[in-house]
Amino acid sequence: MPAFFLESKDNPKIKHLRGLIEQNSFRKKQRQTVLEGTHLTLAWLAKNRKIHSIFTTEVAMSHPDLEKINELYDGYVFVISESLYKDLSTLGTSLACLAIIDLPSSTEALNFKEDTLILDNIQDPGNVGTLLRSAAAAGIEQVVCTKGSASIWSPRVLRAGMGAHFSLQTYENVELEDLLGKFTIPVYVTSSHQSESLYTKNLRKQCVWILGNEGQGVSEFALKHAEAVSIPQPGGQESLNVAVAGSICFFEMVRQRI
Known part of the structure; x- marks a missing residue:
């Protein structure tokens, strides 16, 4: 060398x-x-x-x-x-x-029947990397980022992902409006308002998870075109960190499937 x-x-x-x-x-x-x-x-x-x-x-x-x-x-x-x-x-x-x-580019078209994570304008590199790491660990192989999200392949996101990127198919700068109607599996969006508990859902089959911006949450379009779920918080906090919330959702899905 x-x-x-x-x-x-x-x-x-x-x-x-x-x-x-x-x-x-x-x-x-x-x-x-x-x-x-x-x-x-x-x-x-x-x-x-x-x-x-x-x-x-x-x-x-x-x-x-x-x-x-x-x-x-x-x-x-x-x-x-x-x-x-x-x-x-x-x-x-x-x-x-x-x-x-x-910079890797996805060699496969997005599969609208497989488990998918959609990051809707998530801007913090640490959160994006952590979510990719949790998704990969839970067996989710497709990750989609909408415009406005942190760049998946930036050094900071790569560092937070700890190598998770290398087992994922990633898609960036996607418009949510062009995407959601194509899925033939349940689409869930995390929301702390007017939504059913995560633990009431049957997650044994393939599904889509949409997680939203750290401050504003998911977009109105996502809320209108997906099924909202919440994570019970008996301690009374207003909300969870988005990477924590996503990880809880992914591993409730894993728990049900095993």
Whole structure:
């Protein structure tokens, strides 16, 4: 695995890397994104996926995780200073590893008869990543994001997803109005108002889950075209975090099915 030392923050390769980390528009233009940390990089390589280049530090090069990556990756490694890596990194304390990959695109059409998660204008990267992780763990393989949701393949969402992305079919910038009428299975939307308890529903067969914006909840269109369910909260809180609420719904579905 050939290694090259880069010293200047103005090096074109460093500028390219920084653009992918910081700018959604640049990621879209280049059709690339960045995996940060050895966990994501190893998970990606385990799926036999291609990496264009890896950026690390001289200290990290001797770490066992980097040695594992070396066994699976035969491309270029760019070694940069600790200070420059800290300036680029969004994790701070992780082992130095930034891997550039192509933005994946869904190779399959959306299946309107299979379990599906729809994120309706969910904007927090941590929430999106956590929901993808919970969905994958619960066996949901299709995730749809409407316009306004956080970019699924941004470094921050990838970090929160902890590799869940790699087992999912994902679809972005979808209009809800173009989608809901095509499903032939029950469609549920979480709402804390005027809805039936989640625990009264039969979730043994395939279904769709719609989860909405952190502050405003799901859209009026979703409420009109889906069956609203609520999670009982005897403690009296106004609402749950959307990632927590979604995870509860997914695993109530799993509980009923097993």
